[in-house]
Amino acid sequence: MAAKLIYFSIYCLNWRFVGLAFHGKLCGLVMPDFETKKLPLLTSTPCLKHLRRYLGKITLKEKYLPLAMLCQKELTQYFNQKLSQFSVPLVLIGTPFQRSVWQILLNIPYGQTLTYKALAQQLGKPKAPRAVAQACRANPLPIFIPCHRVIGKQGLTGYRSGLKWKQYLLDLEGAYW
Numbered sequence: 001m002a003a004k005l006i007y008f009s010i011y012c013l014n015w016r017f018v019g020l021a022f023h024g025k026l027c028g029l030v031m032p033d034f035e036t037k038k039l040p041l042l043t044s045t046p047c048l049k050h051l052r053r054y055l056g057k058i059t060l061k062e063k064y065l066p067l068a069m070l071c072q073k074e075l076t077q078y079f080n081q082k083l084s085q086f087s088v089p090l091v092l093i094g095t096p097f098q099r100s101v102w103q104i105l106l107n108i109p110y111g112q113t114l115t116y117k118a119l120a121q122q123l124g125k126p127k128a129p130r131a132v133a134q135a136c137r138a139n140p141l142p143i144f145i146p147c148h149r150v151i152g153k154q155g156l157t158g159y160r161s162g163l164k165w166k167q168y169l170l171d172l173e174g175a176y177w
Contacts, residue, residue: 003055007042008068012075018042019071020051020140025091026067027051028140034164046160047140054093075143081172084110086144094138101135108149111173115153133158143169151177 003022010017010029015037020028028047032039042048042060052058070088077083092099104122108114114122116129116136123132136147137160148159148169156177159166170177 002057002059003051004059004061005051005055006063006065007060008062008064008071010068010072010075012072012079017075019068020047021065021067022051022055022091022093024065024067025089026071026141026144027091027093029142029144031142031161031165034162034168050138050140051093054095078143079172084173088144090141090144092145093140094135097131098135098138101132102139102141102145102147105136105139105145105147105150108146110146111175113149113151113170113175113177116150116157117153119150149173149175 005027006021008019010019015032016039017032018030018039019026028051030039030042030045030047048058067088074083074086074088092102094102100123101119104119116132120126120128120132125131136150137158139145139147139160142148142161148166151157156163156167
């Protein structure tokens with residue numbers, strides 16, 4: 001049987017995001033291109049590919065949920081620098097290792113950064129900074145799970161939604177990178 005995901009649009013500033021919900025909780029966020037503000041085709045996004053890997057066959061249904069209003073409200077507050085911690089209910093879909101990385105990401109304070117190496121050390125896996133980077137890249141909930149707060153030892157490094165997004169989010173938070 002196919003997993004049923006609900007999708008909905010979220011409008012913040014001049015951007016349109018798409019939220020994905022599973023059992024009433026946010027499980028994915030698709031971000032637009034930073035410069036063109038265009039959204040990729042939902043069915044071919046890395047976010048949906050990731051969710052398919054763990055949920056198997058997926059059916060998508062567009063539907064308005066109260067969750068959509070909460071996501072839009074909190075993202076708007078975040079982008080207006082009036083919110084530093086989200087209360088949107090999340091469901092983390094991934095491997096146990098990915099989920100352990102994402103749990104640590106949820107604890108990085110607003111406006112602060114952590115290196116991949118330091119995150120690997122917090123996990124008790126000091127030789128796994130590349131695996132940590134891969135878990136960050138697989139994060140289906142950018143912004144909500146703040147993988148943008150993880151940087152390389154030399155500074156800014158990759159971000160699934162693009163380095164311009166990462167730089168924008170870190171600058172928005174006043175983070176040193």
